[in-house]
Amino acid sequence: MMYAQQQQQPMMMAPSTADSDAYSGKSAETRHLKPGELSTGTTIMAVQFDKGVVLCADSRVSTGAYVANRASDKIAQLHDHIWCCRSGSAADTQALTDYVRHFLAQLAVESGRLPEVKVAAHLMRKLCYENKDNLMAGVIVGGWDPVSGGAVYNIPLGGACIPMPFAIGGSGSTFIYGLVDSEYKENMTKDEALALVTKAVSHAMSRDGSSGGVIRTCVATAEGNERAMVPGDKLPYGPSGNSGKGW
Amino acid sequence: MARRYDSSTTTFSPEGRLHQVEYAIEAINNAGTSVGILAKDGVVMASERKITSGLLAPARTSEKTYKLCSHATCTVAGLTADANILIDQARLRAGRYEYQYQEPIPIEHLVEHVCNYKQAYTQYGGLRPFGVAFLFAGYDETHGFQLYQSDPSGNYSGWKATVIGANNQAGKSLLKTDYGSSKKEEDSDEMKTDEAAGPEIEMPDVAEACRLAVKVLNKTMDGAVASPEKLELFTMTLDSDGQCVHKILSEDEAKAVIAEVEAETAAAGDT
Numbered sequence: 001m002m003y004a005q006q007q008q009q010p011m012m013m014a015p016s017t018a019d020s021d022a023y024s025g026k027s028a029e030t031r032h033l034k035p036g037e038l039s040t041g042t043t044i045m046a047v048q049f050d051k052g053v054v055l056c057a058d059s060r061v062s063t064g065a066y067v068a069n070r071a072s073d074k075i076a077q078l079h080d081h082i083w084c085c086r087s088g089s090a091a092d093t094q095a096l097t098d099y100v101r102h103f104l105a106q107l108a109v110e111s112g113r114l115p116e117v118k119v120a121a122h123l124m125r126k127l128c129y130e131n132k133d134n135l136m137a138g139v140i141v142g143g144w145d146p147v148s149g150g151a152v153y154n155i156p157l158g159g160a161c162i163p164m165p166f167a168i169g170g171s172g173s174t175f176i177y178g179l180v181d182s183e184y185k186e187n188m189t190k191d192e193a194l195a196l197v198t199k200a201v202s203h204a205m206s207r208d209g210s211s212g213g214v215i216r217t218c219v220a221t222a223e224g225n226e227r228a229m230v231p232g233d234k235l236p237y238g239p240s241g242n243s244g245k246g247w
Numbered sequence: 248m249a250r251r252y253d254s255s256t257t258t259f260s261p262e263g264r265l266h267q268v269e270y271a272i273e274a275i276n277n278a279g280t281s282v283g284i285l286a287k288d289g290v291v292m293a294s295e296r297k298i299t300s301g302l303l304a305p306a307r308t309s310e311k312t313y314k315l316c317s318h319a320t321c322t323v324a325g326l327t328a329d330a331n332i333l334i335d336q337a338r339l340r341a342g343r344y345e346y347q348y349q350e351p352i353p354i355e356h357l358v359e360h361v362c363n364y365k366q367a368y369t370q371y372g373g374l375r376p377f378g379v380a381f382l383f384a385g386y387d388e389t390h391g392f393q394l395y396q397s398d399p400s401g402n403y404s405g406w407k408a409t410v411i412g413a414n415n416q417a418g419k420s421l422l423k424t425d426y427g428s429s430k431k432e433e434d435s436d437e438m439k440t441d442e443a444a445g446p447e448i449e450m451p452d453v454a455e456a457c458r459l460a461v462k463v464l465n466k467t468m469d470g471a472v473a474s475p476e477k478l479e480l481f482t483m484t485l486d487s488d489g490q491c492v493h494k495i496l497s498e499d500e501a502k503a504v505i506a507e508v509e510a511e512t513a514a515a516g517d518t
Contacts, residue, residue, distance in 0.1 A: 102346040109314050109338050 037063065037089060041210025042074060043172030043201050044085035046142035047184070048165045049193035052150040052221035053142040056197035057085050058172065058205050059213030070213045075227075079104045081220050082120045082143035087170035088157070089136040096137055100124050116145040121153035121161055129159025138169045143220045150220070168200070172208035176200045190219060198230055202237040256369050256376060268369050271376040271399035275325040280412035280467040281311060283322070283382040284426070285394045286456040289484035290384035292322045293460035295412070295468055296477055309495065312481045316341035318351050318491040319385035320483060324412035325399075326378040333377060337361050354385035358395045358403050366401030376400070380411040384483050386491050392483070407448070408459075414467035421466050425459055427451065453482055457496075461508045475501040 044057045057074035060067055074086045076097045082104070086093035100123050104115045121141040128137055142152040154160075154167035166184050168176060180200050188196065198215050205211045215230040230236075253266030260266055279297035283290065294311035310327060314320050315337045323330040340360045344352035361381070368376045376399040383395040396411060397403035408426045410418030427448035451459060457480060464478055480496040496504070 098346060098349075102342055105316070105345070106338060106342045109316060109342075112314070 042087040042170030043204035043211040045168045046140045046152045048150045049188040052144040054193040055218045058211040085140040087138040092137040117143045117151040125161035172204035172211035175207040176204045202235040206238040274378040275380045278324040278412045281322040282410045282463045284408045284456040286453045287450040289453040291456040292481045294479045329377040330379045362401045418463045418467045
């Protein structure tokens with residue numbers, strides 16, 4: 001256990017030699033994990049709409065076939081109007097979020113103004129890129145700032161930082177690329193955006209074994225943030241009934 | 248006789264004094280006044296802006312009031328350049344504490360950290376002390392709203408109301424009579440009441456504290472009537488979610504408070 005804990009601190013540690021066990025025998029889903037490590041095999045999504053950004057995530061945290069937490073919150077607050085969706089290793093993304101939150105708070109106090117989403121995204125990307133050998137984290141940073149309005153930045157595994165009008169991530173995202181590409185439109189209203197994200201994440205949750213639980217959403221605008229949850233039995237699409245009803 | 252023992256911070260005088268530290272404290276008495284008042288629903292800090300030239304670029308940051316973290320702010324009297332170093336220290340400390348412990352730093356911890364930093368310059372290294380005095384206003388869950396004062400020696404104390412900078416003596420004596428007196432003349436000159444000793448000191452609310460702060464500044468600014476450019480009025484309160492709200496009053500809001508104070512003094516017939 002001590003060994004596993006040591007491995008999970010991403011910063012300041014010299015790159016560790018690869019554990020040979022990690023690449024042999026174990027199931028494809030857990031091969032990349034350390035013993036006992038939790039993964040947020042996940043579906044996450046963020047979409048720009050006319051007044052800001054909507055973020056959405058499922059709530060399943062799994063270690064292999066065991067669901068460690070069925071109602072986790074994968075949408076973390078980095079600053080007043082800036083949020084991020086976390087996928088990959090739970091420990092890695094929590095540590096990253098803590099660092100970026102700390103840096104943004106310092107920046108905000110020193111500059112006296114709200115930090116920009118772009119700045120938050122680049123701080124996150126810097127950490128992800130420079131520690132890429134020790135991290136397994138895919139993050140979507142989204143929020144509102146007075147300079148650019150709503151903005152979404154996708155930061156996949158290697159530490160690229162890509163601004164996009166909408167972004168999806170996590171293991172479940174592979175199943176909904178087609179759906180989201182066909183349904184996304186620019187300048188949606190808040191309700192349209194919410195409908196899109198809950199529908200898309202529902203579909204992903206129904207096909208991806210590592211995604212499930214409830215759907216959590218967060219709407220970030222100039223006025224503030226609205227957090228909501230759709231319980232697992234009220235999903236707009238899925239095996240629990242209500243299939244195809246839409247929003 | 249002090250001459251031989253006053254040029255080094257790290258030397259006591261025969262009378263057991265540290266003259267450099269005392270001189271540093273004197274330096275602050277030339278600086279713009281700052282008054283802090285603890286209210287039952289918040290803290291008020293009002294500061295005199297000494298430099299008002301029409302040629303100055305509009306300030307993006309304040310000369311007197313500085314936010315340290317989400318739940319603490321300070322005002323400065325003394326050498327602004329020295330203050331900037333200490334404010335950086337305070338901000339880093341608050342941020343690192345919150346990162347490490349995932350909760351906001353208790354205000355006294357923050358004040359003590361800054362003061363320990365200042366104290367080091369009175370004991371080691373042969374460097375001069377910082378020529379700054381601070382008023383710290385903050386909120387934490389354990390002790391609610393708090394007001395602290397610290398000086399170049401590294402000492403600090405908690406106050407219900409206090410003044411630093413030029414003419415602070417005059418300001419303090421006005422506070423002694425007027426703080427918490429709420430129109431009762433008797434029993435209002437003893438500041439050092441503890442909670443058990445009865446209701447002579449009634450804490451003002453933030454609005455009342457603002458008016459009292461302006462009144463104090465009127466007195467310390469040599470009778471010059473306070474105007475919005477010369478004064479910076481800061482309030483800290485809690486919003487409905489329990490989060491701290493840091494607010495520097497706008498020109499119009501400050502004008503309104505100044506007008507109320509003028510009306511009060513005119514009605515009361517004070518000079």
